[in-house]
Amino acid sequence: MKIGTLGAGTVAQAIARHAVTSGHEVVLSNSRGPASLAGLVGELGPLAHAGTPEEAAAAELVVLAVGWPQVPDVTTGLPNLGGRIVIDATNQFAAPPPLAEIADLGEQTGSEYVASLLPGARVVKAFNTLYGQYIAADPHHPAGRQVLFLAGDDADAKATVRDLTGDFGFAPVDLGSLREGGRLMQLGGPLSALHVLKQD
Structure with missing residues (x-):
């Protein structure tokens, strides 16, 4: 599979390492x-490449991993994603820690908002x-595998992400839709920053 990342910070790099x-x-x-990523892709090896956001968004699966204030700018101008899977790894921090202000989206979850910016995704x-x-660490631990929660409105897309992250070594747990599962996972939800292991 060809995976693109929108963002190249800690989370994107960790996912990229698992992928390669x-x-x-x-x-x-x-x-x-792309030039600013030369050192990183060299470290990741021959399966890693640097590109523009448009090139990353043309991959089979796209990871959105940028700060919340950057989400509108990053998504603006991207081509229609035409059914591509987008993993939304963002959290709606209007201001990052230590202030840790949470953006008020009303009844909408963070991922529903992201989906509204990416028609076709x-x-x-x-x-x-x-x-x-x-995320960066080996998901395998003596007591079990790192649980990875996921949610989405497309069953096939969730199955692809479940299989992919399972290959990475995580123990994926499907929480349902972007509305219901997303509420559990987003900032302020009961599963936010919950790190648990699943015994094999």
């Missing part, structure tokens, strides 16, 4: 341009409940 380790090709992008919420170091 599992044999997938990755196209990383950020707001500073099949959005799956995942990775946002875990701190970056837990």
Whole structure:
């Protein structure tokens, strides 16, 4: 599978490392341009490439992993994603920690908002409940595998993300729709920042 990242920070890099380790090709992008990612892609190896956001968005599966204030700018101008799967790894921090202000979206969940900015995309919420170091670490632990919560409105897209992250070593748990599951996973929800293991 070819996986693109919109953003190249801690979370995107961690997912990219798991992807290339599992044999997938990755196209990383950020707001500073491909040249700024030369060192990172060199470290990740021959399956990793730097590209523009448009090139990353052309991959079979796209990971959105940027700060919440950057979401509108990153998504504006992207081509219609035409049924592509987008993993939404964002959290709606209007201001990052230590202020940690949460954006007020009314009744809408963060991923429903993201989906509204990406017509044609099949959005799956995942990775946002875990701190970056837990995403980057080996998901296998002596007591079990790191649980990865996910939610989405498209069953096939969720199955693809479940299988992919299962190959990474995580224990994916499907929480249902972007509305119901997303509420559990987003900032302020009971599963936000919950790190648990599943015994095999």
